[in-house]
Amino acid sequence: MKGIRQLAKHLDISIGTVSRALNDKPDVNEETRKRVLAAAEELGYVANQSGRSLRQGTTNVIGLMIEASQETVENGDNFFLSVTGGLQSVFTRHKLDLVMLPCPSDEDPHEYLKRMVARRVVDAMIISATQRIDKRIDFLSKAKIPFVALGRSSSGGNYPWIDLDFEGVAACAVARLVAKGHRRIAIAAPSTDINLGYVFVDAYRQALERHGLEFDPSLIIRVKSSEQGGYQAGTELLQLENRPTAIILIYELMAIGLYRRMVEAGVVPGRDLAVIGFREEPRARFLQPTLTCFRLSLRDLGTKLAETLLATMPAYSALYPKGAQNTIWPLELAPGESDAFTITP
Amino acid sequence: MKGIRQLAKHLDISIGTVSRALNDKPDVNEETRKRVLAAAEELGYVANQSGRSLRQGTTNVIGLMIEASQETVENGDNFFLSVTGGLQSVFTRHKLDLVMLPCPSDEDPHEYLKRMVARRVVDAMIISATQRIDKRIDFLSKAKIPFVALGRSSSGGNYPWIDLDFEGVAACAVARLVAKGHRRIAIAAPSTDINLGYVFVDAYRQALERHGLEFDPSLIIRVKSSEQGGYQAGTELLQLENRPTAIILIYELMAIGLYRRMVEAGVVPGRDLAVIGFREEPRARFLQPTLTCFRLSLRDLGTKLAETLLATMPAYSALYPKGAQNTIWPLELAPGESDAFTITP
DNA sequence: CTGAAAGCGCTTACAG
DNA sequence: CTGAAAGCGCTTACAG
Numbered sequence: 001m002k003g004i005r006q007l008a009k010h011l012d013i014s015i016g017t018v019s020r021a022l023n024d025k026p027d028v029n030e031e032t033r034k035r036v037l038a039a040a041e042e043l044g045y046v047a048n049q050s051g052r053s054l055r056q057g058t059t060n061v062i063g064l065m066i067e068a069s070q071e072t073v074e075n076g077d078n079f080f081l082s083v084t085g086g087l088q089s090v091f092t093r094h095k096l097d098l099v100m101l102p103c104p105s106d107e108d109p110h111e112y113l114k115r116m117v118a119r120r121v122v123d124a125m126i127i128s129a130t131q132r133i134d135k136r137i138d139f140l141s142k143a144k145i146p147f148v149a150l151g152r153s154s155s156g157g158n159y160p161w162i163d164l165d166f167e168g169v170a171a172c173a174v175a176r177l178v179a180k181g182h183r184r185i186a187i188a189a190p191s192t193d194i195n196l197g198y199v200f201v202d203a204y205r206q207a208l209e210r211h212g213l214e215f216d217p218s219l220i221i222r223v224k225s226s227e228q229g230g231y232q233a234g235t236e237l238l239q240l241e242n243r244p245t246a247i248i249l250i251y252e253l254m255a256i257g258l259y260r261r262m263v264e265a266g267v268v269p270g271r272d273l274a275v276i277g278f279r280e281e282p283r284a285r286f287l288q289p290t291l292t293c294f295r296l297s298l299r300d301l302g303t304k305l306a307e308t309l310l311a312t313m314p315a316y317s318a319l320y321p322k323g324a325q326n327t328i329w330p331l332e333l334a335p336g337e338s339d340a341f342t343i344t345p
Numbered sequence: 346m347k348g349i350r351q352l353a354k355h356l357d358i359s360i361g362t363v364s365r366a367l368n369d370k371p372d373v374n375e376e377t378r379k380r381v382l383a384a385a386e387e388l389g390y391v392a393n394q395s396g397r398s399l400r401q402g403t404t405n406v407i408g409l410m411i412e413a414s415q416e417t418v419e420n421g422d423n424f425f426l427s428v429t430g431g432l433q434s435v436f437t438r439h440k441l442d443l444v445m446l447p448c449p450s451d452e453d454p455h456e457y458l459k460r461m462v463a464r465r466v467v468d469a470m471i472i473s474a475t476q477r478i479d480k481r482i483d484f485l486s487k488a489k490i491p492f493v494a495l496g497r498s499s500s501g502g503n504y505p506w507i508d509l510d511f512e513g514v515a516a517c518a519v520a521r522l523v524a525k526g527h528r529r530i531a532i533a534a535p536s537t538d539i540n541l542g543y544v545f546v547d548a549y550r551q552a553l554e555r556h557g558l559e560f561d562p563s564l565i566i567r568v569k570s571s572e573q574g575g576y577q578a579g580t581e582l583l584q585l586e587n588r589p590t591a592i593i594l595i596y597e598l599m600a601i602g603l604y605r606r607m608v609e610a611g612v613v614p615g616r617d618l619a620v621i622g623f624r625e626e627p628r629a630r631f632l633q634p635t636l637t638c639f640r641l642s643l644r645d646l647g648t649k650l651a652e653t654l655l656a657t658m659p660a661y662s663a664l665y666p667k668g669a670q671n672t673i674w675p676l677e678l679a680p681g682e683s684d685a686f687t688i689t690p
Numbered sequence: 691c692t693g694a695a696a697g698c699g700c701t702t703a704c705a706g
Numbered sequence: 707c708t709g710a711a712a713g714c715g716c717t718t719a720c721a722g
Contacts, residue, residue, distance in 0.1 A: 015715090015716080016693060017691085044459075048465050055717045068426045097466070103443060231631075257631075282572075286572075286602075286605060349699065350699080359709045360700080368701080377707080398700090399698090399700070399715060400701045400702080483692095624692090694721090696717105697718100704709105704712100705710090706710105
């Protein structure tokens with residue numbers, strides 16, 4: 001089936017009526033609508049998206065930009081694939097399609113985004129891995145493209161974002177460890193300029209302060225956000241003089257590498273070293289002793305992301321009252337055995 | 346910058362000339378072309394893709410369909426993200442953009458594909474995770490949409506595909522094990538209807554036959570393609586009477602779960618049980634003893650996939666001589682310690 | 691409730 | 707080498 005013209009001819013009615021029937025417009029005879037829908041189904045007609053887009057000025061496509069960094073790839077980090085389900089559950093209601101736009105690793109993310117937006121392949125964008133200073137945010141704001149960011153940034157002033165509750169996680173982790181008698185608590189933070197690193201370390205500092213503990217910069221161990229990074233963090237931790245008795249990890253898979261390094265060194269997590277991981281992750285579920293970490297539903301996060309985005313789009317904002325356009329997403333403590341011992345001074 | 350009309354007005358020339366200049370057509374004055382390109386850059390003009398698509402009949406977008414199954418997500422399987430780099434390196438040369446189309450887990454993959462194709466959001470498709478009988482292949486063939494499949498299938502007769510050399514891997518693994526004296530060799534295969542399972546098990550059977558070993562169906566352990574599946578395979582292996590002395594795994598992350606199960610049972614891989622893994626994977630690199638497995642470049646695989654696809658597209662086939670439209674992609678043995686012992690009967 | 695017509699933003703024969 | 711015009715496939719005021 002080529003186009004609406006053939007379908008209309010086949011039904012012996014005008015293309016206008018066919019279009020109205022297909023698009024659920026109210027002013028169509030019920031009988032006519034049924035005939036049209038049946039014929040479309042039978043002949044496999046679906047409206048050409050370019051034609052629609054050109055006329056309507058919208059593509060009905062939402063882009064999720066992802067950066068396939070070496071690290072992400074090696075980690076097998078499927079954070080986004082999980083969020084995707086939640087996003088789609090909302091978008092489907094409005095016949096919006098989600099496409100993932102992988103930025104080639106050799107292209108500047110900002111340039112890539114500009115190109116995609118300028119070509120108008122999407123109506124709106126979801127960006128993530130926000131940097132502390134992120135040009136993409138300024139660009140999208142200025143270009144008035146609806147968007148939502150997964151992650152805060154110092155850029156762009158007021159813009160829609162959702163971020164994980166790093167403060168809550170840091171505060172909870174520090175409080176637990178302090179309650180068990182720990183005084184020297186290390187933290188494994190990312191070595192990149194990603195904004196969550198700053199947020200997390202700040203919150204850790206403040207939590208220490210609240211508990212009257214001195215902040216020691218040497219306890220911030222900067223490593224890659226990966227299993228290997230966790231291993232590296234383990235190595236650096238072992239080399240610290242006056243070795244910390246506890247460590248908080250900012251990335252879920254670090255725990256696996258850290259455990260391995262500890263086992264190699266004869267240091268037993270949960271007995272000689274308290275470990276608190278970040279996000280609960282299937283692959284870390286089998287660590288022995290079980291890892292204390294934090295739980296969240298990536299699907300629900302995706303749903304919220306989608307709703308936040310739609311609230312900023314004129315065509316949908318009525319359905320999704322704007323309200324809080326910035327959300328701190330809570331994580332729930334999932335206690336394990338990795339920090340279940342008490343330090344006696 | 347709104348559209349080509351404004352840009353043309355700004356330059357005081359016709360939109361036709363602007364278009365020709367922007368699209369590298371030969372019949373444009375060099376001076377004019379420079380002025381146009383400069384103005385476009387300055388004003389941030391990029392052609393609206395819907396307009397282009399409608400006129401040209403092509404979208405210049407290639408779709409990579411991915412199925413975000415529960416398993417894939419939990420595994421953190423980033424096979425595709427890695428292949429993406431290779432795909433893009435080829436597509437970029439032709440100003441083609443790659444988008445990943447995630448099929449919602451509650452939608453039938455075949456219906457999803459039909460919808461995407463009918464809406465003409467992409468010029469061509471890359472599909473994967475091919476089933477033994479895969480309706481998508483018949484559909485794409487019939488609809489004459491250029492496509493390439495990552496994975497063979499029994500469907501569709503003659504169509505372009507690339508697949509990993511499962512035969513080679515199975516043959517090599519069995520030969521190695523037999524040479525070390527193993528007579529009872531188990532194999533962990535996928536429990537789903539994915540075609541690679543059939544191909545791999547067949548090749549394993551044939552390899553046994555070549556070495557004069559009897560095929561024992563109880564040695565085919567069907568489990569999920571995941572870490573957990575590997576663990577499960579370990580459990581089942583331990584329960585087998587006349588326990589096999591070796592196991593071949595069909596999925597890379599199975600090794601991690603299998604090792605864990607073996608350690609729990611006091612069975613030492615590389616001493617009490619020979620293990621040969623499938624694809625070399627960063628996360629399995631730290632297993633002790635090191636895993637014998639097979640190496641391939643996912644980036645190169647992506648490049649080949651892209652080239653195979655372009656060879657089937659009329660607009661590019663001249664540049665990519667069709668030649669072999671079916672490729673068996675070789676894997677290179679990466680010997681480790683996990684199968685380095687000899688059985689003495 | 692339906693039809694005829696305009697026009698979304700481009701590219702591309704066609705004239706000159 | 708450039709301009710004027712047609713037309714890709716739709717949706718949507720506008721008339722009736």
